Amino acid sequence: MFQRIVVxxxxxxxxxxxxxxxxxxxxxxxxxxxxxxxxxxxxxxxEASLSIGRPVEMDIPDKVLSEYAREVVNFAKTHARERGATHLRGFVRGGRPSKIIVKFAREKEADLIVVGTRGTHSDKEGMLLGSVSHRVTSAAKCPVLVV
Known part of the structure; x- marks a missing residue:
């Protein structure tokens, strides 16, 4: 059934x-x-050069954001392992989230994508706002579970 699950x-x-x-x-x-x-x-x-205040040493935003994303993935891996996950890998990518998630799932031949949704918006509002979960569900070639 599901051999490869992208989260x-x-x-x-x-x-x-x-x-x-x-x-x-x-x-x-x-x-x-x-x-x-x-x-x-x-x-x-x-985009980085548009910042009004600049420190003496300016980190490239992508570097800072990718490091933070790595921390997010590591935290999620720990969280999953504490709940009993076994076969587990983590990845970080840069780009438009919905587009990259769908592309990543296709490249990895995923059988399922699992994404969270914002609980504060109704389905109608979510479609108007164009949330990541709505974009993923409309673009993915495999089933998507929105939690």
Whole structure:
């Protein structure tokens, strides 16, 4: 059934609930692999140069964001392992989250994508706002579980 499950994480509580769901699925399907991905928004040097206040040593935003994304993935991995996850890998990518999540799932031949959703918006508002979960569900070629 599901051999490769992609779980998008961003450090939010809903993302951790998505991780929990993937771990529950893995218990039912012990051979399934969970692939955690955190996508950070890519910033160009031009965008970085628009900052009003600049420190003496300016870190490239992509470097800082990718490091933070790595921390998010590591936290999610620890969270998953504490709940019994076995086959588990983490990835960090830069770009537009919905687009990268779908592309990553396709590249990894995922059978399922699990994403969290914002609990404060109704379905109608979510479509108008164009949330990541709505974009992923409309673009993915495999099933998507929105938690």
């Amino acid at each position: 998008a994480v961003d450090g939010s509580d809903t993302a951790l609930r998505a991780v929990d769901k993937a771990v529950q699925l893995q218990r039912l399907l012990p051979e399934a692999e969970i692939l955690l991905i955190c996508v950070y928004k890519h910033h160009s040097l031009f």
